Structure formats: C-alpha cells, structure tokens
Amino acid sequence: MKHVKKSQVKSAIVELDGDEMTRVLWAMVKEQLLFPFLDMDLDYYDLHVKHRDETGDQVTVDAARAVERHGVGVKCATITPNAARVEEYKLKKEWKSPNGTIRGILDGTVFRTPILVKNISPSVRNWTRPITIGRHAYGDLYKNSEIRVDGPGRAEIVFTPDRGAPVRKLIENFQGPGIVQGIHNTDASILSFARACFTYGLDQKMDVWFATKDTVSKTYDTRFKEIFEQEYEQNWKEKFRSLGLNYFYTLIDDAVARIMRSEGGMLWACKNYDGDVMSDMLASAFGSLALMTSVLVSPRRCFMYEAAHGTVQRHYYKYLEGEKTSTNPMALIFAWSSALKKRGELDGSPDVIRFGEALEDASRKTIEAGIMTGDLVKLVAPDEHRRQVDSEAFLAAIKTRLESKLMTS
C-alpha cells in the first residue's frame, strides 16, 4: 500500500447527507477519495428523508444555520417528497424541498457550472471554457397571479399602498376571451441576487454578464438593470477592474447570440425564467446533468456545494436488488473538491487547495483515459477509446490516479 501524507483541513466543513443512489455514492466517495488523504472535521447533518420526517424538518434548518456559521458546506442530493414519496417512506407530510428551505435561510443564489473533459465535446464547438449560469430564484413568472378571461371586459393592474391613493393602469380592454397575468419582484431580492453574482464572479475571477428586455419592459426589466448597475458602480467596479474583469449588460436576445459565438468563461446572470430555460440548454449542450456542479452562494459569503442532479432513483432500486450500477459520481466528487478548495482558501491552507485540484484532475483524466460510467459512454465520439465501468471501479480508477499524483507532487 502506497503511503501519502494526509492534509489537515483546519476548520469544519458542514456535511449534509442525502438520499437514495447519491447517498450510496456519497459514502463511497468519502471512503475512497477523501478519508485516506485528509484529516477533516465534518459537522454532519443527516438529511435522509426519514430523518427530516422524524425531526419535523428541523435538521434541514439546523444544517443551513451550520453552513452560515462555518461558511462552507457540501450537500448530497435529497428527495423532495411528493404524494408517492409520502407513501413510499411513510412520511408525516410532503415536506418542503430542502434546497428551497436552505436557500431561504441563506438568502442565496444558485450557480451552475459544467465540468469539461477533453473527450466529451460541447455541442457548441467554440465553447472551450465553462459557462456558469446564475439564476435569480425569486418572483416573476414563478409567483404569478393569472386569470382566464371569458369574454369582453376591462383588465387593470392596481397597487394599493398602505398609505395614499391606489395606482391603476389599464392592461387591456378585452373584446373577447383571453388571459391576464400579474407578476412582481422586490428591490431587496434583486439587490441580493446582484450581490451574489458579483461575489461569485469576483471569487471565480469571471466576467459577469446580465441581460433583460428593458427596451420593451421599461419599468419592470429596467429596474433590474438599474439595481445591477448601481450595485456594480458603488461596490464592485474597482475590485473587478483591479483583476482585469468586467461587468457587461446587454439585451437578452443579444446576450443569447453572443453566448453562442463566445468561447465561454463568463458568469451569466439570468432572470428567473431565462435562467430556468438557459441552464437546461447549457447542461445538455455541455454533455450531461451528471457533469454539472452547483453552488449556493449567500451574499453573507457562505458557500454550499452540491451536484446539480437528483438522487438517481432508478439506479437506487437496481442497487437495492443487488445490481452493480454505473452511476456517475463526478458532480458529487466536484462538490467535495470545490468545498475543500474554498475551505483551504478561507483557512489559508494551500495543501488543501492542491488536494482539491488534484482530485478534480484525477477525475477528469480518468474519463479522458476512456474509463467512464454508462451515461458518458454514449457522449464520446465513436472513434475514441471508452470502457464502461460500474461506479466502484470508476472510483477505484480515480483513486489510483489521485494516489500517484499526490505521491509525485
């Protein structure tokens, strides 16, 4: 057995365990790729759906508070219960999405970045660097009020202030049937989103792009544009400039056209609906959901890393029947490596940062050597070498590379 000196992680990392196949992989990743190489203090919270049920979901709240306290957390995928899950796990009720609860407490924004490997090319050939999406996760279409109009009549928008006279505007004088929709956002939420984007852009040393349709939506979208601009000018411009970085605003249609022609490398801040659509487009264009990482960034500078995918339920049922599955652990590994790099940066521990980088490199190189899980095999060009392995063999191949990297570094 080769001997590699363990790195010491100085401060605690908050660990949020999860459900189903990702819970199984999570334990393997720790056993194979982390514990042999690191001494770390993990502040552990078990977000298994049964434990959330038993604690009345208090464990999720406690975990979020712990991430706030320690600054860095790493989360496994978790079940968001629906009626079928209530039945399956005999739950007391349909508990809320843990991610929603944690996001609410940390007031955070989620950023998603693809993991690039040489033998899986993005559908857009010129994308040589990852494009990160930051999606505003409050309001607009997702908190709307809608009416189906049956026949002729007048639709109005009315705001009744706590003090003062109501303000009214005509939406449409309907001559026949139709539809009406009311949406909103708040200055506080938009500002918090802008701050999270600038925090993350600076942290990752990326230009920040933002786009709306302010030429058409002269009050609503213009307010987004104004808040971003004011925040950038007042609090970020000098810091960005000193690193040679930029904030770039344009119209959403222009942004889409430019992104398609770009080489990537930017953080693309998106309004709620734009982010919903564009993140799925980017995920599929870059390859696979299992190669997409996700981080929740709070404007109070705490970071929670996770995979963008869910619990991979179908594989879990096969696993329970004793089958070996070929589930892809890449995004879970990168959640850990990113959390370790951030912990190392905050603690001033270059060896922990180096370990995080070595783990990412060993994982990428394993895929680039043609050793991969089933979901990736079909993404590799037919003339490239590839060998499908199960999750355990994939992790073992990464471990071998990691060990030799750490021995020689």
Ligand SMILES: NC(=O)c1ccc[n+]([C@@H]2O[C@H](COP(=O)([O-])OP(=O)(O)OC[C@H]3O[C@@H](n4cnc5c(N)ncnc54)[C@H](O)[C@@H]3O)[C@@H](O)[C@H]2O)c1
């Ligand atoms: N962040 C989270 O915690 C999160 C996110 C999404 C879904 N979920 C939960 O996950 C459960 C399953 O949801 P779902 O099926 O919609 O999403 P999913 O991401 O688990 O699976 C979607 C599809 O992608 C494939 N896939 C995803 N990750 C993979 C991987 N690592 N390796 C190989 N294939 C992979 C699956 O086989 C499936 O076909 C649900 O209970 C849902 O609530 C959790």
